């Protein structure tokens with residue numbers, strides 16, 4: 007087995023992470039922006055690129071590893087989190103990223119996603135959510151809105167969608183965040199927080215598929231609506247948007263219904279606006295953020311949840327070390343002659 | 352009657368005459384809650400330590416607790432122990448222990464005429480008789496007159512022996528299997544030490560239960576001595592076994608140990624990805640206990656994750672194994688194709704059971720050979736090896752690992768429920784008898800341009816550079832790739848070439864495995880019995896018996912099913928007739944016919960039960976008539 011050198015500070019540039027392969031997404035696809043941001047971001051980690059592994063499933067986004075000059079594995083549909091778990095457990099020193107899409111990770115691979123998150127394997131999962139099947143040419147996905155007309159739902163989809171962030175929270179993920187393909191600055195900040203987190207993390211990235219689902223997110227990403235329709239959450243800061251003139255507070259009949267209020271003049275004092283806490287014990291706050299969306303609410307982006315829990319593979323190896331220490335390292339002879347034996351002469 | 356005391360180990364045998372027997376077949380049967388598996392295992396271990404050759408066949412229902420007293424809740428354990436070399440658990444029991452009417456009903460048809468029948472008469476109540484479907488009580492209706500019946504109030508006797516212990520009625524009744532074991536120990540002149548030690552270890556935390564079981568064991572033994580029901584004691588001397596250090600071995604433990612030994616031999620940590628499934632789970636249980644061998648066991652969320660996590664571990668440089676049974680293997684198909692495509696080492700263990708679908712989870716079958724051979728999309732050849740006996744699982748697991756690592760391919764190891772739970776004495780191999788398992792990592796970037804599919808010219812195996820190694824960063828994937836660079840390629844000629852490369856790599860393994868061995872006449876003859884897997888013992892014994900009668904029949908047993916051994920076709924052509932006994936509908940027969948156009952004949956049994964020697968012997972006689 008290879009023992010990986012310590013991730014001591016190495017000076018790399020964006021170019022160092024570009025592979026020789028020609029990038030083959032459709033012109034204008036949101037994946038280009040994400041790839042560029044990831045390549046720009048990785049040098050900041052100071053990790054030698056041989057210690058970085060990108061693992062993907064199947065779909066447009068899953069071509070990602072081919073465009074990175076790190077170690078990479080383009081696997082089979084939906085299974086990337088399970089394969090990545092194997093890699094990370096086998097060699098915990100590797101820095102392992104999973105690149106997946108909404109069909110790949112939430113439909114065919116839903117089971118692997120939730121269990122990797124539940125175990126808290128230290129994987130960095132980038133979920134490109136374009137709310138459509140792109141590679142198979144335009145069928146509705148588990149995140150497509152109800153009623154959507156696609157190739158496989160000509161009269162409108164009767165499937166109810168779910169939110170990737172809600173799924174991750176339900177699966178006890180220790181880190182859940184959301185960002186947008188075209189917002190490079192925010193995306194880079196989310197990548198940094200995800201990379202720094204010890205444990206599994208899911209970063210949902212709204213990604214525009216300009217061929218089969220163009221403009222899916224324009225109602226909150228366009229310049230003119232961005233400010234009023236995005237809620238950029240930060241730990242310890244109040245839920246404010248529309249240039250600080252609006253906020254979200256908890257009220258209503260039960261006292262914990264999110265409601266939009268005007269803040270300041272003619273509205274409520276800032277102190278009434280709810281304050282974000284990524285570590286809130288029940289996960290209810292994060293779950294609220296995963297659920298609210300336009301048109302009734304602005305679209306939350308940012309880190310919804312970040313908590314600490316023992317990391318799976320570290321516990322696996324700690325147990326091995328502990329038992330080995332107690333019993334001594336096993337040998338073949340010892341194994342074969344253990345327990346009851348007898349000699350025939 | 353004297354009561355058993357807790358201070359002596361093996362009581363006196365009462366001075367009864369001893370009679371030497373060559374061997375005996377005992378079947379313990381009762382309700383699934385009666386502890387018959389434990390009783391059988393204890394008798395087995397004692398017989399093993401005393402130097403008998405032996406073979407066992409546990410047979411239990413799929414339900415953990417089927418309704419008590421019903422025929423489908425009957426659990427059995429058959430043991431053949433002998434002073435001669437034996438190869439099967441025996442066709443017909445000489446002794447049947449039936450703890451209730453249902454057990455009698457299910458098992459009586461198998462008991463030898465004139466055989467010993469030991470019955471717990473306390474269990475023959477109206478309710479239990481009804482549940483078992485008896486209109487009349489067989490103990491009184493005369494249907495058992497062809498047997499030497501010993502009808503004993505075992506529950507009452509156990510109760511009396513344990514009345515001072517303060518154990519509850521339920522706990523006392525649970526000890527009746529030890530009472531029965533004690534009685535059988537008396538009948539076969541076996542010492543109690545081994546089981547007393549077992550009780551001490553097993554019930555260390557429950558001293559009162561340990562005491563109850565000890566008392567029950569001794570009381571059963573004493574009952575044999577004092578009650579005068581048995582006129583003699585049977586001696587079954589040691590078998591003549593090859594000199595060496597021995598242990599008793601069951602198939603699933605041997606499989607798990609083979610994986611540990613392969614890992615140690617290669618110096619590569621073991622990763623076992625698995626999802627609980629009958630009858631493979633014991634491999635997972637066993638491996639999970641050997642953390643001090645550096646073994647990682649990953650109980651995955653499903654069968655697909657079990658195999659894909661193992662593929663991930665192989666990519667990162669571990670000895671990757673996934674284990675399951677037929678239904679699970681079906682789910683792993685796509686991922687096995689991925690391992691073949693990216694050329695990573697992986698061992699896929701299939702502990703076969705009756706199929707299709709959920710089939711017969713606790714019963715044995717060999718019906719997944721064609722699944723291993725063909726059960727993937729595209730042209731996807733995968734090497735296949737199979738174990739013949741419980742202890743052979745050890746060596747064949749090491750072989751599977753050796754081939755996977757050397758050729759950078761996924762390799763199937765086929766065992767089955769019969770091997771998995773069966774046991775036999777095993778001569779512990781010396782170090783130099785173990786397969787040479789080695790990993791071939793590429794640790795230094797070779798001269799010139801680096802490609803992940805650089806190949807060894809002889810084996811065609813690709814290089815195995817591990818993530819974490821500087822200068823060899825590369826991408827692999829399930830898409831077709833160009834011959835060496837590994838870059839995605841849709842080129843038609845390249846795809847055909849790659850298809851041949853993947854086939855050729857498997858074919859070349861034939862140069863690296865032993866020639867097929869013939870028991871009987873190597874020069875050929877009238878009839879060849881061709882087997883694979885767990886049918887070994889029954890075929891071997893039947894052929895020996897037939898040859899002793901002067902019949903011209905030989906036996907060849909395959910351990911390598913893909914590719915076949917180099918001499919396989921030559922041997923087949925030396926015989927006038929080839930018969931393939933299989934616990935399926937003719938899968939090896941199909942492969943033989945397909946590959947060599949040899950009109951092999953099938954002898955097929957698909958009852959979830961192993962062949963009896965007499966069934967194969969009858970077939971030999973039929974074919975030679």
Ligand code: SF4
Nearest residue numbers: 032035066140215216
């Ligand atoms: S189909 Fe859509 S998601 Fe796929 S590459 Fe084209 S634009 Fe991107």
